[in-house]
Amino acid sequence: xxxxxxxxxxxxxxxxxxxxxxxxxxxxxxxxxxxxxxxxxxxxxxxxxxxxxxxxxxxxxxxxxxxxxxxxxxxxxxxxxxxxxxxxxxxxxxxxxxxxxxxxxxxxxxxxxxxxxxxxxxxxxxxxx
Amino acid sequence: xxxxxxxxxxxxxxxxxxxxxxxxxxxxxxxxxxxxxxxxxxxxxxxxxxxxxxxxxxxxxxxxxxxxxxxxxxxxxxxxxxxxxxxxxxxxxxxxxxxxxxxxxxxxxxxxxxxxxxxxxxxxxxxxxxxxxxxxxxxxxxxxxxxxxxxxxxxx
Numbered sequence: 001x002x003x004x005x006x007x008x009x010x011x012x013x014x015x016x017x018x019x020x021x022x023x024x025x026x027x028x029x030x031x032x033x034x035x036x037x038x039x040x041x042x043x044x045x046x047x048x049x050x051x052x053x054x055x056x057x058x059x060x061x062x063x064x065x066x067x068x069x070x071x072x073x074x075x076x077x078x079x080x081x082x083x084x085x086x087x088x089x090x091x092x093x094x095x096x097x098x099x100x101x102x103x104x105x106x107x108x109x110x111x112x113x114x115x116x117x118x119x120x121x122x123x124x125x126x127x128x129x
Numbered sequence: 130x131x132x133x134x135x136x137x138x139x140x141x142x143x144x145x146x147x148x149x150x151x152x153x154x155x156x157x158x159x160x161x162x163x164x165x166x167x168x169x170x171x172x173x174x175x176x177x178x179x180x181x182x183x184x185x186x187x188x189x190x191x192x193x194x195x196x197x198x199x200x201x202x203x204x205x206x207x208x209x210x211x212x213x214x215x216x217x218x219x220x221x222x223x224x225x226x227x228x229x230x231x232x233x234x235x236x237x238x239x240x241x242x243x244x245x246x247x248x249x250x251x252x253x254x255x256x257x258x259x260x261x262x263x264x265x266x267x268x269x270x271x272x273x274x275x276x277x278x279x280x281x282x283x284x285x
Contacts, residue, residue: 062247090226092230093234114156
């Protein structure tokens with residue numbers, strides 16, 4: 001399966017990819033974006049793909065376009081509808097969580113995190129999707 | 130000023146910082162990490178800074194020697210990195226981000242209503258505290274004998 005990881009830190013994108021693989025996901029391709037705008041471009045380009053993206057993981061606190069703005073823009077543009085989005089972020093306060101869920105996030109994980117937490121939050125979403 | 134259980138507010142904030150640092154290293158690097166009495170030389174230091182704005186205004190700094198930063202980056206990534214690998218700076222920035230975020234999340238709900246910036250990282254060792262903040266804490270930590278520093282300065 002293909003996944004999109006959005007984080008302004010290349011280190012964190014690698015750490016998240018490793019955690020997803022440790023969770024048992026068979027990732028054939030991992031697209032990477034360093035902010036929400038790059039992620040929107042990736043989703044626009046991916047429209048109509050024979051093997052579409054099946055999981056999006058996003059940070060919130062990023063330059064250019066943050067993760068909440070990305071969620072809202074994705075919803076407004078109807079990009080990758082039905083694809084689960086999991087936020088992985090240091091912003092754990094309730095206003096951020098509520099806004100993310102309202103904008104379409106189905107999972108929320110606070111940094112620091114363990115691979116077990118990623119597995120527990122991500123796998124159920126993929127079985128439903 | 131005393132907080133919960135007769136513990137001073139300063140002690141509470143330092144305990145929260147210790148807890149935040151320990152959690153980041155346990156969960157993300159699979160390493161134990163605790164406070165130590167030590168000094169960090171200012172030469173060849175990599176410093177990452179996160180700024181708080183809102184109910185708390187201030188900043189969190191994480192600083193380490195090039196060698197310790199590289200060891201931390203390798204532990205975080207699970208791979209070997211090169212001396213001037215930009216991933217080392219990125220890793221120190223992410224450690225600072227997670228420590229600052231973890232410390233913020235342990236504050237009371239009214240204090241935690243603040244935003245944190247993306248990390249800024251420098252190798253020149255001159256990125257220091259701003260003088261305008263009223264409270265500051267400096268603390269050194271060690272994981273497997275590798276020492277690094279964390280500093281907090283803020284007004285609330």
